Amino acid sequence: MKKYILDFVVRHNEKLGGRFGLLKLTPANGSQLPEIAAGQFVQVSVDGSKTTFLRRPISINFVDKVTNELWLLIRNAGNGTEHLLSSKPGDVLNMVMPLGNGFPVEDATGRVLLVGGGVGTAPLLYLGKILRDNGLDVNYLIGARTKDELLMIDNLKEYGTVYISTDDGSAGDPGLVTQNKVWDEKWDRIYCCGPAPMMKGVARNARKSSTQCFVSLENMMACGVGACLCCVERTTKGNVCVCTEGPVFEINQLTWQD
Amino acid sequence: MARLNVEIGSLKLKNPVLTASGTFGYGTEFADFVDLNRLGGFIVKGTTLNAREGNDYPRMAETPSGMLNAVGLQNKGVDYFINNIYPTLLDIDSEIIVNVSGASIDDYVEVARRLAPLERINAIEVNISCPNVKQGGMAFGTTCEGAASVTKAVRNAFNKTLIVKLSPNVTDIASIAKAVEAEGADSVSLINTMLGMAIDVERQRPYLSTITGGLSGPAVRPIAVRMVWQVAKAVKIPIIGLGGITSGKDALEFIMAGATAIQVGTYNFVDPTVTSKIVDEIDDYCHRHNVSDINELRGII
Ligand SMILES: Cc1cc2nc3c(=O)[nH]c(=O)nc-3n(C[C@H](O)[C@H](O)[C@H](O)COP(=O)(O)OP(=O)(O)OC[C@H]3O[C@@H](n4cnc5c(N)ncnc54)[C@H](O)[C@@H]3O)c2cc1C
Ligand SMILES: Cc1cc2nc3c(=O)[nH]c(=O)nc-3n(C[C@H](O)[C@H](O)[C@H](O)COP(=O)(O)O)c2cc1C
Ligand code: FES
Numbered sequence: 001m002k003k004y005i006l007d008f009v010v011r012h013n014e015k016l017g018g019r020f021g022l023l024k025l026t027p028a029n030g031s032q033l034p035e036i037a038a039g040q041f042v043q044v045s046v047d048g049s050k051t052t053f054l055r056r057p058i059s060i061n062f063v064d065k066v067t068n069e070l071w072l073l074i075r076n077a078g079n080g081t082e083h084l085l086s087s088k089p090g091d092v093l094n095m096v097m098p099l100g101n102g103f104p105v106e107d108a109t110g111r112v113l114l115v116g117g118g119v120g121t122a123p124l125l126y127l128g129k130i131l132r133d134n135g136l137d138v139n140y141l142i143g144a145r146t147k148d149e150l151l152m153i154d155n156l157k158e159y160g161t162v163y164i165s166t167d168d169g170s171a172g173d174p175g176l177v178t179q180n181k182v183w184d185e186k187w188d189r190i191y192c193c194g195p196a197p198m199m200k201g202v203a204r205n206a207r208k209s210s211t212q213c214f215v216s217l218e219n220m221m222a223c224g225v226g227a228c229l230c231c232v233e234r235t236t237k238g239n240v241c242v243c244t245e246g247p248v249f250e251i252n253q254l255t256w257q258d
Numbered sequence: 259m260a261r262l263n264v265e266i267g268s269l270k271l272k273n274p275v276l277t278a279s280g281t282f283g284y285g286t287e288f289a290d291f292v293d294l295n296r297l298g299g300f301i302v303k304g305t306t307l308n309a310r311e312g313n314d315y316p317r318m319a320e321t322p323s324g325m326l327n328a329v330g331l332q333n334k335g336v337d338y339f340i341n342n343i344y345p346t347l348l349d350i351d352s353e354i355i356v357n358v359s360g361a362s363i364d365d366y367v368e369v370a371r372r373l374a375p376l377e378r379i380n381a382i383e384v385n386i387s388c389p390n391v392k393q394g395g396m397a398f399g400t401t402c403e404g405a406a407s408v409t410k411a412v413r414n415a416f417n418k419t420l421i422v423k424l425s426p427n428v429t430d431i432a433s434i435a436k437a438v439e440a441e442g443a444d445s446v447s448l449i450n451t452m453l454g455m456a457i458d459v460e461r462q463r464p465y466l467s468t469i470t471g472g473l474s475g476p477a478v479r480p481i482a483v484r485m486v487w488q489v490a491k492a493v494k495i496p497i498i499g500l501g502g503i504t505s506g507k508d509a510l511e512f513i514m515a516g517a518t519a520i521q522v523g524t525y526n527f528v529d530p531t532v533t534s535k536i537v538d539e540i541d542d543y544c545h546r547h548n549v550s551d552i553n554e555l556r557g558i559i
Binding site for chain 2: 002003004005045051052053054055096219220221222223224225226227228229230231232233234238239
């Protein structure tokens, strides 16, 4: 897929709960958004932050073809993301995009479970839309520490049934996503993005029930285009770049131990 | 356009802008962003005799105006390069230089010997300065004897342009440059990364799996310019300058300090189109200052 380096104008910056925000952007030159697969990411440049030198990898949260908008769901994790979250309508952000391989969707059928934790929910919104458009039965399982950190639940509900787990039990099932009652059901495929311990837990559940499972990794990146070899993950084929061979991997490609 | 052609040994470059090893992949990773034919050339990833898996993750950390890396020369080995990558580069109309690394002198020699017959490879850059591998690498680059012995051995195996890449992790870089010049190097490139370290105080552990790693980016530029200037005073062979270049202005600092050509490394990650912009900015500078040939600016300081 061809990669672009494009300026985007911020149209909306919506504060979500806690440390989260949602940026909606459109190409500054008025062009149509390029072809984008669910699960791909952008490398956004953070201008004007005193400490941020490299671009920041951020998942593509949603592609709105009607308004020609690209959405980024961002968690304030440090100076770079804080600076992005302080941008105002009209500000311009430069992005290298779309990067990575995205989630495989063509061969998916039946009932699928999309599991997200924290900001890992980001790529699942667009994924759910694509899968629903393909006629699948889409179900989300979203985990958070507490009710206030549940992100974009109403948006997710447009594309599927939403199940919730919170650590403190303030919404949905109490406990971890891996303890949610949805695991009693049979799924045709699982997609997952979230903190590493959560993805490992989901992978374990998937293996137990022999369900095919794809996870999206967030290894630290410098270039985002396969040039620096900084973002490697150990796989059955040796060290591979998450930015080009991923960020999505089938769990059996990874060397995660049970 | 001003005359931007420069010569490094028998290499004739259409302009002085090259890309630094390990930061530009095999060039093709950047083909969507830069017209590769506009560059003087590019230096491909560090290549070793046998495939190497590199160091464990995490391999990078951002630092003020730069980054630390500990990639550890991950590559698929010289034969894979020759059979699978080299054929994909043949359409590119700029010089392809292979960066050669090894753990022993025999390794360096064997890689150079295998690359020598390739028609489109007119030069190699011998990396005696990698801080991220346990044996070899930087060890050769930190003493005059080590640097001289690698250069001498590779010189015998490779009769095209031989560039030796120097380590900044030394007290007197000019003496190392003189030692490799004496053994027949056609050019020296400097600098490789500076040994550095960063600690994540929240987690109370180093950011890199290897604890220490190589610092690159604008943070190292003043050191690199100083070293190029010192080496320019000490040797007659052409110098390729690098370290933190982000613009035409930065590139010209190196040229004025004595470099014939320059390389752009880490900044490719920030602006994948930067190399092409640097060519334009150097040309623009020449026009503004009535310089008809870039070689007039070399070593004016
Ligand atoms: C493919 C990919 C997709 C991502 N998608 C999103 C997304 O949709 N929304 C979002 O908010 N974040 C996402 N991230 C994580 C985001 O890139 C980091 O949070 C961000 O780079 C931190 O930058 P900073 O300057 O704010 O913080 P820094 O000051 O640079 O770092 C703050 C803390 O975050 C850690 N950190 C830095 N970079 C990363 C990283 N790449 N992954 C995990 N931790 C990191 C640092 O170690 C440090 O502890 C994604 C990362 C990747 C690799
Ligand atoms: C991720 C990364 C990988 C590198 N790999 C190599 C390598 O394989 N061989 C080599 O000689 N130098 C390597 N270098 C060093 C660069 O080529 C260059 O000497 C250094 O980064 C300084 O230039 P810069 O500040 O413009 O990046 C690497 C640098 C980085 C950042
Ligand atoms: S981030 Fe550079 S290779 Fe993946």
